[in-house]
Amino acid sequence: MERPIAQLPKAHLHLHFTGSMRHPTLVGLARERGVQLPQSLVSEWPPKLRATDERGWFRFQRLYDIARSVLRRSEDMYRLLREAAEDDRAAGSGWLEIQVDPSGYAARFDGLTATLELVLDAARVAERDTGVGIGIMVAANRTKHPLDAKALARLAAQYAGRGVVAFGLNNDERRGRALEFEGAFRIARRAGLVSAPHGGELQGPRSVRECLDELSADRVGHGVRAIEDPYLVERIATQETTLEVCPSSNVGLGVVERVEHVPLRRLFDAGAPVALGTDDPLLFGPRLAEQYETARAVFGFTDPELAELARMSIRGSAAPDSLKKGLLAGVDAWLAAPPPQAPAA
Template identity: 65%
Template sequence: MRDLTRLPKAHLHLHFTGSMRHETLLELAERDGIVLPESLVRDWPPRLSAADEKGWFRFQRLYDVARSVLRTEEDVRRLVREAAEDDVRDGGRWLEIQVDPSGYGARFGGITAFTDLVLDAARSAAESTGLGIAVVIAANRTRHPLDARTLARLAAQYAGRGVVGFGLSNDERRGTTSEFAPAFAIAERAGLSLVPHGGELLGPASIRSCLDALHADRLGHGVRSAEDPALLERIAEAGVVLEVCPTSNVSLGVYSDLTSVPLPTLLAAGATVALGADDPLLFGSRLEGQYATMRAAHDLSDEQLAELGRMSIRGSRAPESLKDELLGEVDDWLKADPGD
C-alpha cells in the first residue's frame, strides 16, 4: 500500500474554527483564562451525536467555545497557518477553507475587516507552506435569510480575490432551504461555487432542495444521496461534487461505524466525491485520516484512492494549470513503487 500522505489531494470541506489544532486551543484558552469543558480537554475528542436537536446544540456549544479563544489577529493568522501546515503534511495541495465572518465580526472590526484578515492570512500561509488556499464564505441557516444575502454580497465582492464559493452551514434541520435562494442567486451571478450543506442530518429531500432552490454544484456532505438511486444518478450526471466527511458522519451518529459510510455506493454510481475532514478539532481526524479510514473500512485499492485524489482536485476551484499539475502528480504517485 502506498503512503497516503504522499497522495496529492484537494481539501474542499474544512471549517475555520474546526481546523484548529487541539494543542493550540488549549494554549490560547490558558493564555486568556478561558475555562474549557472537559470534553475539549481530558476527554478530547468529545463524544458527540446529532441524532436530535439537543445533541446538535451540544456540538454547536463546543464549537462556540472553541471560537471564543480567537482573540487577536495573530490568533487568526496562526490558525490558518497551522491548518495549511497540517494539510501539507497530509498530502494536501489545495485548500478551500470555509468561514462565516458574522461569527467573528464583532471582535475583529466587522465582517469586511475580518474577511480581509482571513484572506491576508491565507496568502501568507500559502507563501510559507506552498499550499494553494482559497476561502468559501458561508451563511448560517439558523439565522435570517437576509443575513445570508449580506454575506453573499460580501462573497461576491471578493470573487476573484481569494473567495471562490458561497455556502450554507449549521443544523440542516433548521430553516427553510428555499428561503436562502436569493442569497445563492447573488453568489451565482458572481461566478462563485455554490456549496450548501445538505444530505447528512436529513435525507434525499434535503438534497433536492439544495439542488433545485440553491443550484448547488457541490454539496457539503450529500452522503445520504445513497438512499435514493434516482437522485444519486442525477447528481452523478450533473457532476455535483459530494464533500464526504466519513469521520464526522460517524461521530455525529449519521452512521454507526465507518464501514456503514456508503462510499462504495456513491463511487459505483459515478458520483464525484471529495473526502474532507470537516472539523478536526471536534472529530479528531484530519485530511489523510479520511482516506486511511475509507481504505481500511472498504478495502480500497490504491487505484481507487488515486481516483479519489483526482476527483477532489477536479472538484476544486484551483487554477486549471495547477489542476493539471496535480493530476500528473497523482499519476506519478500511482506509478511509484509502494515501498518508496
C-alpha cells in the first residue's frame, strides 16, 4: 500500500486567484449575481480547451473573464481565499502562494492599492482560519504595456514583508517577451521579492532563457518546454531554478496532447527542481493532490521521489524559514512512517 498523498506536507506555488475558485462557488455566485454562464462552465465543465492558437487562447481568456465577473463584493474575495486555503489544506499543503493581478479588480474595489489590501486581508483571515500559510504574488499581464507592469511592481514592493512575497508575469507568452519587463522585475527584486515569471509553456526554450537572463527568475511558471534544450535543463538544475509544473494545465491548454507527454519525469531525472501546481483548477479540474497522484500513477514516482517533489516545492517557496523547516520535517516523517497495510482478505 502506498502512503496517502494528502498526508504528504508540500507547498503550492502556482495557483491563479480567479482560477482557484471552486466550480460550485462559481455556479452559485453567478446565480446570485445574475451572470449567465456558458454551458462549458456549467453542465459541460470542465471546459474543453486548447490555446495553441490565438482563437483558442481567446476562448480560454473569455471563460476566465466571465468567471472573474462574479467576484463583485469584498465577501466574495474572502470566500475565494478561504476556500482555496481549505482545498490546499485537504491536499496536505502547508504553504500557498496565490497570484493576482490587482488591475483585474481595481475598477470594482476602488483602485489598485485598495484591491491589493483587500486580497492581503482576505489572505490573513484565510491563514488564521485554516492554518495554511499564504503569500501573495502580484502578477503583471504581459499583454499590457511594460509601464503597467512597473506600476504593479512598485505597488508590490510597498507591501514586501507585509504579505506580498513574489512578483510574476503571466498571460500569453506569444504576445509579450520577458525582456520587455526587465524594469518591472528590477523594482521587485530590489524589494526582496521572489522573481517568478511564466515561461516555456506556449513558447520554447528562448522564453525560459529570457526569464533567467533578463528577469533573474528564481522560479519559472511552467517551464516545461525547457526540455527541448538539454543545456538549458542542465543550467536550470545547476542554478536550482524551480519549475512550477502543472500537468493538468499542460494538457488542458494543448501544450501536450496527453498527460504522459508532460516532461515531468525527464526534468526530475535531470535534476531540475520541480514544484507541482494546478494553475487554474476552475478551468482544468484537478487540484493539487491529483497532480501528485498523476506523478505516481502516470510517471511511476515512488514514495521517496514524491517526498523529494514535496521538498522541492517547499525549498522553492517564499515561506518563512521556520515554516519551511517544519514542513520539511513533516516530509521526512511521512516517508519514515511505514505505508499502510492492505486489509486482510
